[in-house]
Amino acid sequence: MYRYDEYDQAIVDARVAEFRDQVARRLANEITEDQFKPLRLMNGLYLQLHAYMLRVAVPYGTLSGTQMHALAHIARKYDRGYGHFTTRQNIQYNWIKLAEAPDLLAELAAVEMHAIQTSGNCIRNISSDQFAGAAADELADPRPYAELLRQWSSFHPEFSFLPRKFKIAVTASDTDRAAIQLHDIGLQLIDRDGVRGFKVWVGGGMGRTPMIGHVVREFIPASQYLSFCEAILRVYNRYGRRDNIYKARIKILVHELGAEEFTRQVEAEWALLEPLALDAPAAEYARIVAQFAEPAYDPAASDRLDLADPGFALWVKQNVHPHKRPGYAIATISLKPVGGIPGDASADQMDLIADLAARYAHDEIRVTHSQNLVLAHVRKADLHALWTALDAVGLATANLDLVTDIIACPGLDYCALANARSIPVAQQIAARFADLDRQHDIGELKIKISGCINACGHHHAGHIGILGVDKKGEEAYQLLLGGSGAEDTSLAKILGPGFTEAGIVDAVEKVIDRYRSVRTGPSERFLDTYRRVGADPFKEAVYG
Amino acid sequence: MIKLLTGNDLLTGDVLWWSGAGWSLHLGDAVAVDGDGLLAKVIAEERINDPALIDAEMTPEGPRPRTMRERIRGRGPTVRLDLNRMPA
Numbered sequence: 001m002y003r004y005d006e007y008d009q010a011i012v013d014a015r016v017a018e019f020r021d022q023v024a025r026r027l028a029n030e031i032t033e034d035q036f037k038p039l040r041l042m043n044g045l046y047l048q049l050h051a052y053m054l055r056v057a058v059p060y061g062t063l064s065g066t067q068m069h070a071l072a073h074i075a076r077k078y079d080r081g082y083g084h085f086t087t088r089q090n091i092q093y094n095w096i097k098l099a100e101a102p103d104l105l106a107e108l109a110a111v112e113m114h115a116i117q118t119s120g121n122c123i124r125n126i127s128s129d130q131f132a133g134a135a136a137d138e139l140a141d142p143r144p145y146a147e148l149l150r151q152w153s154s155f156h157p158e159f160s161f162l163p164r165k166f167k168i169a170v171t172a173s174d175t176d177r178a179a180i181q182l183h184d185i186g187l188q189l190i191d192r193d194g195v196r197g198f199k200v201w202v203g204g205g206m207g208r209t210p211m212i213g214h215v216v217r218e219f220i221p222a223s224q225y226l227s228f229c230e231a232i233l234r235v236y237n238r239y240g241r242r243d244n245i246y247k248a249r250i251k252i253l254v255h256e257l258g259a260e261e262f263t264r265q266v267e268a269e270w271a272l273l274e275p276l277a278l279d280a281p282a283a284e285y286a287r288i289v290a291q292f293a294e295p296a297y298d299p300a301a302s303d304r305l306d307l308a309d310p311g312f313a314l315w316v317k318q319n320v321h322p323h324k325r326p327g328y329a330i331a332t333i334s335l336k337p338v339g340g341i342p343g344d345a346s347a348d349q350m351d352l353i354a355d356l357a358a359r360y361a362h363d364e365i366r367v368t369h370s371q372n373l374v375l376a377h378v379r380k381a382d383l384h385a386l387w388t389a390l391d392a393v394g395l396a397t398a399n400l401d402l403v404t405d406i407i408a409c410p411g412l413d414y415c416a417l418a419n420a421r422s423i424p425v426a427q428q429i430a431a432r433f434a435d436l437d438r439q440h441d442i443g444e445l446k447i448k449i450s451g452c453i454n455a456c457g458h459h460h461a462g463h464i465g466i467l468g469v470d471k472k473g474e475e476a477y478q479l480l481l482g483g484s485g486a487e488d489t490s491l492a493k494i495l496g497p498g499f500t501e502a503g504i505v506d507a508v509e510k511v512i513d514r515y516r517s518v519r520t521g522p523s524e525r526f527l528d529t530y531r532r533v534g535a536d537p538f539k540e541a542v543y544g
Numbered sequence: 545m546i547k548l549l550t551g552n553d554l555l556t557g558d559v560l561w562w563s564g565a566g567w568s569l570h571l572g573d574a575v576a577v578d579g580d581g582l583l584a585k586v587i588a589e590e591r592i593n594d595p596a597l598i599d600a601e602m603t604p605e606g607p608r609p610r611t612m613r614e615r616i617r618g619r620g621p622t623v624r625l626d627l628n629r630m631p632a
Contacts, residue, residue, distance in 0.1 A: 027555065029590055047593055049617050051557035080627060095627075097556045341623055412613060413621040420612075423623045473611035 001064055001364060002147050002291045004112040011155070012109045015116055019043050020102035027099060042122075044115025045101055048416050052096040055118040056108060060128035060146040060170070061089030061367040065354040068365050070111040072350035078104045083350070085335060085343040087407060087458055088167075089127050089367040090118060094414055116154065121162045121248075123153035123233075127169045129177045130368040133292060134330050134376035136322035139189050140196070142172040144289045145222065148280055152226050159233050163240035164248035166233070167205075178369060179485035181213045182206055182461060184250045185232060187225065197221040202232055202262070203254030206455035210491045211251040214259035216266055227278040231270035235262065295362035301327025301379045312387050314436065315398040320383065329380050331361075333373040333390060334397040334405060338434040341423050342408040343371030352393060360386045369458075369485075370407055370446075372400065402439040403447060403512065404430040407458055411451030411468060412475065418451035420468025420475035421501075425449055428505045433512075442512060445526045448483070461485035463527045464511060465492040466504060477504035481511065481538055482530045495535060496543050507542045514541035546576035548607055549583060550617070551595035559617050559629075560592060567592070569629060571618035572606040 004012070019039070026036040040046075044055040056071070063071075071091060075083050078100055079093040086092055096104065108114055117124055126146045133141035149168060153159065159166070169178040172189035180186030186201035197219045204213030220228045236250045239257075254262045303326055307313035321330040333353060336342050345353070353373060357365045360382045361375035368374060378386060390396040399405045406429060409415065411422030426449055433439055448462030452469075459465030465480035476498045483492030499507050512526070518537055519529045530538070549562035560567040561574035562582065568574070577583075577597060586595045599610040609615050620628035 032590055033554075033593055047552055047557055049613070050559055050620060051552075095557075099555055412616055413623050418613075421616075421622060427623070473613075475612055 016105045041119040044118035054093045054096045057125040063365045065358045065363040068354035072347040075347040082346045123166045129171045130366040130374045136324045138173040142170045146170045163242045176487040181489040192219045203251040205251045206460045210460040216263040235265045318398040319400045331375045337397045338430045403433045403445045407448040409457035419470035422449040422451040510541045547597040548574045548600045549577045551592035574607045
């Protein structure tokens, strides 16, 4: 894992001291809320419905056990004993007191964490594949490149006041586990003619106006990807709209200019930048790569796995993925128990997972954009012991990518922007489909729920998407079908008129029942059936 | 329909309701507010964030905000009843 050097630590410590002074001045009424609000947002501190909410960055979703223990400590000391893992691979605390925020940030800084650039019109936390560095299907670990992007984008003076927020994702596999085509910039590590580089998408995104990114470069050498990103950001910063918040994202600029013209402008800008040698020196890249050195794998680790226990076998089938090393596996811990709140983890659970990571997974934990946690390097011989420990505390739900593995934003239960609640809808759907046999029969089915059009719950990318809307002060829900955030990215389409809270759960069940009756067989996923038969059979099932 | 004055406490972020004599953590203490004068005073004092007058109706159980959003603000998350604010 990357460790802070003296510059990283000094920068983060200085920011804590600066914010401490800003908070003191606000509490003394020396500055107004209008003056203070952008300062607290720059430190990830929002005001939500019930209290201040702090969003803590988890760079590319990677945490050490020490950091997870610190997050648990913060949940107990400064919050109400829990945190919420988000679709940006971050964690949010819901009950923070302003006067305590500087102390909290100081405790985060002590474990090399912060909340910088988790809000505001800047480059946000870089996201990545939760299996990075472990996946059997990846070209190389993408996280050193993500870390370089983090360093480049942190306090970048030119890009601290962009027209709107900016999100970058980096992967290194043909299987897209980070929704790269739905990011402002998506980068996939590839090789071409023996040279390592990136395929570059720009202009994807969800929110009010969902769009799939355009390929602006089939290949940029890895030695030049930073300056190429700089060129993209420069074009956006210069021409992105600042007069209309709803048209300010780069996807709108790409759409209005056209991908071809946008690409031409980026190439022209890059032609100016390229001779300036802005990219990281090879030695700096090597320094970062060294920090992502592989863990000390057990060379004698065996591939043997005893699947005699049916509960364990089911968990292995659904929640365990192939590792690049013989004798190892990747285990996903579902934070979606039936009846639970998607993405929430108690302080005790965080501590337990940190302990398990230390014991079984080289002290490393990943946060997924699907709001689950991952232990990326587990000896197959340890999987049963890990599962047993997780099962004892209700963390071994074998539902990864199944109908109850639902993404849900905090929604109107917490969020000041939301129009409708997301979590209760997720809970009711999960309860309706609680039977694991039924879930496994349905197969891969990704339900994603957003409580408003900002789409933090990724409803546009849901095989089944649900969008909460406001109807004269009361909640209503739209049903969308056919979205995907994977390598076969597509945007879900609204099926028809909306529903009440009870009605949306019934509608989802009707859609799933119709899928089971029209699929070619259990191996045809919901999404593939939808793409084959279109929306009409589902409309007929739901609206009769 | 009546108007209630609400906002969030600067220090804690807690939801507050104007009770006539001061601020209360409990929606049940909220009283109807006439005109915008009190709101303007609260804005000027800079101690309450996002102050606003919201629509509500008076019921036998106490004030009931018109929108689901304000009802949830008044009570707490519907999915964590253990964290809800109980009547005073």
